[in-house]
Amino acid sequence: MAKVHFVAAPGTLTAYLTGEIDHHAAQALRREIDAQVDIRLPELLTLDFAGVTFMDSSGVGLILGRSRRIGALGGQLTIQSAPTNVRRMLDLAHIHYV
Amino acid sequence: MPKLVPVNQTRVTFLSRSVNEGYARAVLAAFLTQLDPTVPQLADIKTAVSEAVTNCIVHAYPGTLGPVQMDITLFEGGVVRVVVRDRGVGIEDVARAMEPLYTTGDPEERAGLGFAVMQSFMDSVRVASRPGHGTRVTLVRQLERRA
Numbered sequence: 435m436a437k438v439h440f441v442a443a444p445g446t447l448t449a450y451l452t453g454e455i456d457h458h459a460a461q462a463l464r465r466e467i468d469a470q471v472d473i474r475l476p477e478l479l480t481l482d483f484a485g486v487t488f489m490d491s492s493g494v495g496l497i498l499g500r501s502r503r504i505g506a507l508g509g510q511l512t513i514q515s516a517p518t519n520v521r522r523m524l525d526l527a528h529i530h531y532v
Numbered sequence: 533m534p535k536l537v538p539v540n541q542t543r544v545t546f547l548s549r550s551v552n553e554g555y556a557r558a559v560l561a562a563f564l565t566q567l568d569p570t571v572p573q574l575a576d577i578k579t580a581v582s583e584a585v586t587n588c589i590v591h592a593y594p595g596t597l598g599p600v601q602m603d604i605t606l607f608e609g610g611v612v613r614v615v616v617r618d619r620g621v622g623i624e625d626v627a628r629a630m631e632p633l634y635t636t637g638d639p640e641e642r643a644g645l646g647f648a649v650m651q652s653f654m655d656s657v658r659v660a661s662r663p664g665h666g667t668r669v670t671l672v673r674q675l676e677r678r679a
């Protein structure tokens with residue numbers, strides 16, 4: 435089970451993800467993140483992976499899909515606090531993180 | 533390579549519902565405890581198997597549900613083999629399907645990296661598929677001894 439909670443500030447929205455991100459979880463996370471983005475229209479969407487204990491390539495699909503979507507709305511996506519297991523997946527997909 | 537001697541084996545079958553992705557990983561982790569794998573090794577195998585199982589759930593039975601079967605065999609010397617199979621639509625061109633970034637799924641959702649992940653996290657990945665009959669993915673990983 436994965437969960438997400440949001441912290442918004444002017445121009446920015448941070449999504450704190452926790453739990454296991456697989457294809458099952460990604461479907462619900464996608465809906466929740468997209469709904470928040472539609473309400474707040476942030477310039478910067480940050481996905482925080484500190485609490486993520488498992489992620490497969492469905493998480494990569496989730497990230498790339500959100501990135502394209504926020505890009506189309508004129509914003510940007512960044513990734514923060516990715517643990518080792520998540521970083522391995524990002525490296526494989528050539529996704530940059532801080 | 534010496535002949536592999538099986539020491540333990542289990543099989544589970546489940547319906548191609550996405551909630552079973554977590555179920556398959558839980559079964560795998562529980563069965564592998566007897567080998568006392570390191571955390572990174574267990575993470576690698578769980579990720580690869582999650583990819584194979586997810587493919588059966590996402591791609592094998594478009595618009596319907598069908599059975600997914602997972603066989604886990606442990607061999608002497610710490611070799612783990614996981615076979616994941618479905619009776620779904622099959623893959624027309626396996627070599628092409630295995631290319632990184634290739635996907636027939638929703639590009640908003642799929643990254644086309646499932647087979648690339650399996651290949652980078654396991655020692656060997658074999659795919660056998662017959663269009664209209666189903667797909668079988670065989671994943672093998674030798675556990676390194678703990679330092």
Ligand SMILES: Nc1ncnc2c1ncn2[C@@H]1O[C@H](COP(=O)(O)OP(=O)(O)O)[C@@H](O)[C@H]1O
Nearest residue numbers: 587591592629635636642643644645646647667
């Ligand atoms: N079990 C399966 N049954 C039918 N087609 C499959 C199966 N597994 C994989 N495929 C095909 O191979 C492609 C690539 O799979 P993969 O690398 O996991 O990427 P993704 O799942 O993101 O599409 C899929 O898009 C699909 O066309």
Ligand SMILES: [Mg+2]
Nearest residue numbers: 583586587646
């Ligand atoms: Mg896949």
